[in-house]
Amino acid sequence: MDKHVLVKDSKYEGGYVAFTSVTNHTVIAYGSKPEDVMRKAKEAGASHPMIFFVPEKNMTCCY
Numbered sequence: 879m880d881k882h883v884l885v886k887d888s889k890y891e892g893g894y895v896a897f898t899s900v901t902n903h904t905v906i907a908y909g910s911k912p913e914d915v916m917r918k919a920k921e922a923g924a925s926h927p928m929i930f931f932v933p934e935k936n937m938t939c940c941y
Contacts, residue, residue: 884897885930885932890905890932891932891933891934892934893932894931895907895908895915895929896908896915896922896924896928896929897924897927897928897930898927899926899928906918906922906923907927912931915929916929
């Protein structure tokens with residue numbers, strides 16, 4: 879796997895994940911709606927969680 883890949887588990891593809899910080903890539907919450915993931919992450923104790931969308935394999939994303 880590429881060292882720049884933040885989330886390596888395919889079960890998160892097409893959804894959102896939360897980390898406690900930009901340097902800690904341990905998933906503390908996940909789901910299909912970013913607002914739900916934010917709530918779950920805060921309930922898990924993260925004061926300023928980082929929320930990311932995990933694209934599906936071979937998905938093209940434009941930013």
